Amino acid sequence: MRVGYFDCFSGVSGDMTLGALVDAGVDGRAIVQAVKSLELPGELSFETVRRGGFRATYARVETPREHAHRHWRQIESIIDKASLTASQKELARSIFLKLGEAEARVHGVDLAKIHFHEVGAVDSIIDIVGSAVGLDLLGVDRFECSAVPPGRGWIKAEHGRMPLPAPATAEILKGVPLADSPIEMEMTTPTGAAIVTTIAERFGPLPPLTVESIGLGAGTREVAGQANILRLFVGVLADSPNADRVFMLETNLDDLPGEVVGYTTIKLMEAGALDVFTTPIQMKKNRPGVMVSVLCDETKIPAMEEILFRETTTLGVRRFPVSRHKLNRKAVEVETEFGVVRGKLGWLDNRPPTFSAEYDDCARIASEHGVPLRQVFDAAHAAYARRTTEAALSPPHTTPQDHEHPHAH
Structure with missing residues (x-):
């Protein structure tokens, strides 16, 4: 299986994504041609720059200043008329839809009525559509992503001074593991957040890849003490038919009748757990207790945790990946x-x-x-x-x- 992994140690934005895709081997000319078919007053080009002493590819988007805001239907129409494949149009629409739904929740209005502010500008449309084309042309079977640093500090937005992460960015990143943001700047933009949350099937550490290429996408600014780049690893997953990776969930209980614990294990198996077992343990103040362990696929984690929180008195569930070697x-x-x-x-x-x-x-x-x-x-x-x-x-x-x-x- 061919995998693309985004290492967002310095955040992620639309231009960083575009630069990383081209640097990883995607034909920049194909992206430029697709952007031209949008028939918007803007130009896209790629150039080699240095960020923090490292070579990277920067996606330069030049557009005239404009004050118009576009609604979801207007953006959808622009995408539909462009010379893109069906899959590229669908991905671009999905990214914008995630942005639109986040804006709608933040402002408390219907999606049809929301008008995109910064993300509805020409440069953001170019970033998203260009990224959708590049992601499609990369030709991988699956995308994964690291934890995402949102940034800290303040920014000036359409509605005035806002703390980071911006409200739309925070909404989009719900459920995504966040990394520490040691630098006071916007490290992850709403566009970047929407891109990775739309395509990534997993957020976590770098998987066991045989790396084919590494793309470095440059951010706009130089950042003191840190390379402002997005890394994109492309490679083949070291996936043996006799090995795989699943997750172990654990929780300790000392105040439930045995019947409730037994009932919980039944519900966990019915919901798709690979295995459920209990272990006698000694807890605080020498209280006897039981540890419930659940082995499950990553996609089943939310369902398993919902059952544990619903059926037991636990206040928390531990989770960690485990490797299996199977016959x-x-x-x-x-x-x-x-x-x-x-x-x-x-x-x-x-x-x-x-x-x-x-x-x-x-x-x-x-x-x-x-x-x-x-x-x-x-x-x-x-x-x-x-x-x-x-x-x-x-x-x-x-x-x-x-x-x-x-x-x-």
Whole structure:
């Protein structure tokens, strides 16, 4: 899987995104042509600059000063008329829609009535549409992003002096891990926030990539003591079929009846947890307690935490990524004297597989036949062993083409 990872150690903006994309290998001429098709009074160019002593690509957008504000429908019309692919138009609309919805919530008005201030200006339209084109041309399967530093201090906006992060930026970044902002400046703009939150499927540390290219996108300003650049890593995810990454959620409980804990584990499994288990622990003041551990995919974290907070008295849930090394797996069925039993084969490369019978099948059969559960498990394993032995002793299947032909050719 090919991944693009945005390292926003110095924040993210529209021009930084454009510069990083071109620096990572996207054809800047294709982006410039797409921007020209917007038929707006502005020009886009790319140049090599230095930020904090490092070479980077800067996206220069030159536009005349204007005072007009555009509504969502006007921006949507501009995008629809441009010479872009369907996927590029859809991505540009999605980024602007995220901006519009944030502005609407901040100002308490409907999306149809909101008029974009700074982000509705020509330079912001060029930044977003150009970025949508570049992101599409980069040709990756997935985007990820680091934690985002919003910035600190104050800025002058349409409505006067505002603390950072700007209200729209703060709204867009809800649910996104934020990084410390040691420098007093706007490090992440509403445009930059909208871009990364629209495309990124995960926010966190750099994944295990085999890096193909690194793009450096320059910010407009030089910043004392820090390179004002956005890094874009492009590479192939080191994704083995026998390994993956999931998340572990943990919480400690010492004031709940066992029935509630048991009920909670059932609801977690029903909601899609990969595994749930409990561990006896000793808590503060020597109180006996229980730790509930939940293994789940990253996409399931919100659902799992909602159940833990709803069903228990916990005040917090720990979460951390864990790596798994898994056996190759295959579903099989074996015929026993009690009937068909489903199971799984698990094996490492170049090693014989092991058979595991499905508990649900064995429990049902044991109940129906009035026999011990262990007897059904033994019968299933014996049936698999017989089948393996018979397969090893059977001669290989041949076709007429496999026999030697007595005539020379």
